Amino acid sequence: MNETLSKATRWEIDSDNRIKKAVVLLTRLPDYKVRALRPPTPTQFYSEDESLSSSDSDMQWEPGDDSDSDFSVSTNKLKAVKPIKSDTTRAHAASTSSNNNGTEMVPIVGFDPDTKVRPNLPEVELKVDMVVLARKRPMMWQRGKIVEIVTKEDGRLKYKVSFEEKGKSLVSGHHIASDPTPTLEQLYIGARVVIQCQSNKSLFRPGILAELPSRKNRLRFLVFMDNHTPVYVSLPLLHLVCRPLEDVLESLPDDCHKQFMERYLKDWPFPHLTQYKVGQTIHVELNGAQKSCAVQVVDCSLIQVVFEESQHEEWIYRGSVRLQQHMARILESKENEGK
Known part of the structure; x- marks a missing residue:
């Protein structure tokens, strides 16, 4: 409405001071008073940048560049969440689309992050001329092509796999x-994977x-490599092992x-x-020896430490058996279980 009506009430009283009749009078206000009474819009409070960065904004962590044996952890950036899609669409988009930095966007809903059950999905058919990642040495897998079964x-x-970087291996x-x-539907806690x-x-x-x-964990996957x-x-750095052993720990x-593990x-x-x-x-x-070191960074389930003697930096899991404090807790727990 372009106009607001104000109300005024006039009471008519008879000679005995008793209320006889109530009369309501309506008065039209001028436009400038109507504008003054309207509530301010959001743009009058915040600029575009301020409104996006306000404390009420729904923000999520976006994984950045990742690394493996060099013990470096990704630098993370905040990105505003896009409009919510259905669970099916969200899961599919997360497994197929990337942002401008080539980093996979992973949703936080639409799947169970605590599942330890291997999904009942068809196994990948291995056939001749298929490009795969295969074991060349215990801690070194490479890309190659299956040349013979x-x-x-x-x-x-x-x-029999012929590697791009020369050499052949006969593997299981x-x-x-x-x-x-x-x-995402293929992944679960305890899955056997290789990472780039x-x-x-x-x-x-x-x-x-x-x-x-x-x-x-800021929308990332934690992997324990075979060297602890x-x-x-x-997600783009993950690759799923095709025929994992029934007991994955045997690997x-x-x-x-x-x-x-x-x-x-x-x-x-x-x-x-x-x-x-x-x-x-x-x-x-x-x-083989306990060394003194200082905690430099705490990143979710990991800490980065620097050893005092050598200044060697390393990322450690906060529940690792290499931690003296954690080992004491494990030993105490085992003693209690034995009682």
Whole structure:
């Protein structure tokens, strides 16, 4: 309405001071008074930049560049959330689309970040001339092509892979990973994966998926590599092993790391994490001995420490058996279980 009516009430009183009749009078206000009475619009309070950065804005973390064995963790940026889509559309978009930086956008809803159950999905068919990622050495997988499928006397299948970086290997299905990026529906806690090495993009490292994206980890995947190194990565760096063993822990070469992963998967989704603060002095195992170091960064489930003697920097999981404080808790827990 372009006009507002004000009300005035006039009371008529008879000679006995009793109310006789109520009369309502309506008066039209001029336009300038109407404009003055209207509530201000948002643009009168905030500029465009201010309104986007206000505390009421719905923000989410977007993964940045990631790395693996070099112990570096991605630099994260804040990005405003786009309009919500349906669960099906959201999950599909997250597994197929990228932002301008080439980083996969991962939703925080539409899937269960705590699931440990392998989805009942068809296995990838391995065939000749397929491009795959295959194991060349324990901590080094490379891209190659299947050139032959060999059937052993006991019926087991082996795959001869010719690598792009020269050389051939005859490997089992649990030493082959799909080259395409997996969809979110294929991923679960405990999945056998390989991740691309950022210092050398032709190399891939094997590991076990330990966290799916959530607000708690800033929409990233946590992977424990087979050498016990933890790293946060985004979806494009992940590749799913095609024929994982029934017991995925049998793929791990190190017994200490195998025991750690067994306990981790048993405790999930409530793993034991020790709390640390930046600047705190702690003791971490290095080359078989406990060394003094300082906490430099706390990043969700990880901490970055610098060792006092060597100034060596490293990312450590906050529930790692290398942490003296955490080891004491584990030993105490085992003692209590034995009583």
